[in-house]
Amino acid sequence: MNLDNLTSTSGEWLRANGPEADIVISSRIRLARNLSTYPFTNRASAHQKAEIEAKLRGYIEKLDFNPRLEYLNLSTVVPLDRQLLVERQLISRELANSEGPRGVGVAPNEIISILVNEEDHIRLQVIRSGFALDDAWQDADQLDDKLEERAPYAFSEEFGYLTACPTNVGTGLRASVMLHLPALVLSKHIEKVFRALQKINLAVRGLYGEGSRASGDFYQISNQVTLGKSETQIISEIRDVIPQIITYERQARQDMLRDNRHAILDRCSRAFGTLKSASMMTSEETMDLLSWVRLGVNLGLVDQITIGELNELFIHTQPAHLQKVLGKQLDSEERNSERSRFLRARLREIENQMN
Amino acid sequence: MHKCERCASPATVHITEILSEGKFEEHHICEPCYPKYVHDAQNKGDGKPFGTGSPELEEALVGQQECPSCGLKFVDFRNKHRLGCPNDYQVFQTDLRPLLENIHGETRHVGKTPRRLPKIKKEEARLAECRQKLKRAIEREDYEEAAHLRDQIKTLEEA
Numbered sequence: 001m002n003l004d005n006l007t008s009t010s011g012e013w014l015r016a017n018g019p020e021a022d023i024v025i026s027s028r029i030r031l032a033r034n035l036s037t038y039p040f041t042n043r044a045s046a047h048q049k050a051e052i053e054a055k056l057r058g059y060i061e062k063l064d065f066n067p068r069l070e071y072l073n074l075s076t077v078v079p080l081d082r083q084l085l086v087e088r089q090l091i092s093r094e095l096a097n098s099e100g101p102r103g104v105g106v107a108p109n110e111i112i113s114i115l116v117n118e119e120d121h122i123r124l125q126v127i128r129s130g131f132a133l134d135d136a137w138q139d140a141d142q143l144d145d146k147l148e149e150r151a152p153y154a155f156s157e158e159f160g161y162l163t164a165c166p167t168n169v170g171t172g173l174r175a176s177v178m179l180h181l182p183a184l185v186l187s188k189h190i191e192k193v194f195r196a197l198q199k200i201n202l203a204v205r206g207l208y209g210e211g212s213r214a215s216g217d218f219y220q221i222s223n224q225v226t227l228g229k230s231e232t233q234i235i236s237e238i239r240d241v242i243p244q245i246i247t248y249e250r251q252a253r254q255d256m257l258r259d260n261r262h263a264i265l266d267r268c269s270r271a272f273g274t275l276k277s278a279s280m281m282t283s284e285e286t287m288d289l290l291s292w293v294r295l296g297v298n299l300g301l302v303d304q305i306t307i308g309e310l311n312e313l314f315i316h317t318q319p320a321h322l323q324k325v326l327g328k329q330l331d332s333e334e335r336n337s338e339r340s341r342f343l344r345a346r347l348r349e350i351e352n353q354m355n
Numbered sequence: 356m357h358k359c360e361r362c363a364s365p366a367t368v369h370i371t372e373i374l375s376e377g378k379f380e381e382h383h384i385c386e387p388c389y390p391k392y393v394h395d396a397q398n399k400g401d402g403k404p405f406g407t408g409s410p411e412l413e414e415a416l417v418g419q420q421e422c423p424s425c426g427l428k429f430v431d432f433r434n435k436h437r438l439g440c441p442n443d444y445q446v447f448q449t450d451l452r453p454l455l456e457n458i459h460g461e462t463r464h465v466g467k468t469p470r471r472l473p474k475i476k477k478e479e480a481r482l483a484e485c486r487q488k489l490k491r492a493i494e495r496e497d498y499e500e501a502a503h504l505r506d507q508i509k510t511l512e513e514a
Contacts, residue, residue, distance in 0.1 A: 036441055039424070039440040040440055162441040164438055169444070170464045171466040228465060230465050
């Protein structure tokens with residue numbers, strides 16, 4: 001995989017061609033697995049980690065699955081490129097920042113990635129555009145079977161797939177859905193939604209997972225329980241609750257339009273205008289303004305840009321992407337200037353394509 | 356009424372320590388002195404004044420039991436919140452079950468199983484058996500048998 005070309009493309013899951021893509025950005029399935037004959041990563045020696053990495057690399061490269069996965073040895077990838085992979089959601093921050101033998105197998109369309117020597121030996125993830133948990137699960141399940149033909153998994157009949165942290169044991173499954181909920185945030189109904197979700201044991205997180213802020217009004221909803229329920233049961237519990245949240249968000253959007261159409265139109269247009277003309281732009285402001293424009297497109301108030309193009313801008317304006325395009329390290333002030341330059345150029349390009 | 360053997364106040368705690376071959380020792384202590392007594396007793400040569408007679412159980416009681424595969428103690432897990440190897444789930448199952456119940460509301464897996472499960476199960480059962488035998492061999496200081504078992508475990512692990 002050529003990391004230098006990544007900044008000119010985007011993952012398939014970002015293209016907004018999946019179901020309910022106006023509100024649901026992506027659906028993700030993650031499976032945690034470990035080899036039965038080694039200590040978990042945190043207790044493995046450097047030598048053992050190297051062995052695990054070599055074995056899994058072999059399995060991943062020979063995996064009989066379409067699309068074929070390309071393997072990256074992360075200990076030889078420079079920090080900026082590792083950060084790039086984090087921003088594209090292909091690897092976790094934890095894997096990027098850890099040390100020692102570790103890697104990732106990535107499908108060229110960026111729908112699948114298999115992390116090696118993260119907290120567990122194997123973290124397999126599938127991301128799909130829109131509300132498509134079942135499709136993502138089907139891919140993950142098949143891929144898991146293929147990998148298991150070669151890799152002897154740590155499994156107990158009583159406790160299921162054994163993981164370094166007991167919060168993942170059993171199915172090892174984390175199913176999550178990324179939602180864009182600007183109207184629920186604006187109408188302050190979002191807290192109510194969270195409380196209801198927490199009551200049924202679902203977790204709510206920001207864009208980049210655990211501990212991250214919900215910038216750009218993006219929220220990730222995922223299961224917490226992994227033991228004592230089947231995979232389909234866990235997935236259906238999330239799948240059943242998402243349509244209600246989508247309905248609430250749509251309702252909140254309609255209410256906004258009915259009561260404050262002019263004010264909303266003004267906010268969306270100003271956001272778009274600022275993105276097209278500002279000369280300094282922080283990451284936070286960018287997320288905030290893009291969120292307004294995204295809402296504007298979905299409400300039919302803005303029509304010069306598509307949802308897919310906007311999704312891409314959320315990712316391509318992140319620090320590592322900007323620095324990768326310029327080919328050098330930038331301090332935060334340089335980044336803010338480069339970010340606005342990038343936005344102006346890209347938005348002009350999109351406008352020209354439309355005309 | 357007994358007096359505290361440490362400070363001569365009235366003793367309220369009475370301890371009968373059972374020693375080997377039917378011998379026993381009596382201790383009479385007042386409440387303020389009791390924590391000190393426990394502390395001193397634990398640091399005494401044998402270290403186990405309130406012995407249960409079973410070394411495994413005692414080790415488990417103080418979280419010092421060690422996984423024979425990875426050397427993790429349950430206290431290590433309590434501190435770092437990460438287990439050391441797959442075998443820990445078996446070694447610490449009595450401690451883990453209430454924890455799993457807390458996290459997941461359940462303690463038994465009901466989802467997917469590996470397709471190779473029957474084969475793996477047989478191998479894992481043999482491995483567990485060898486580990487048990489190894490532990491016993493070391494306890495009775497039969498190092499020849501232990502070395503033999505260690506080699507067997509290595510072959511099984513590599514298979």
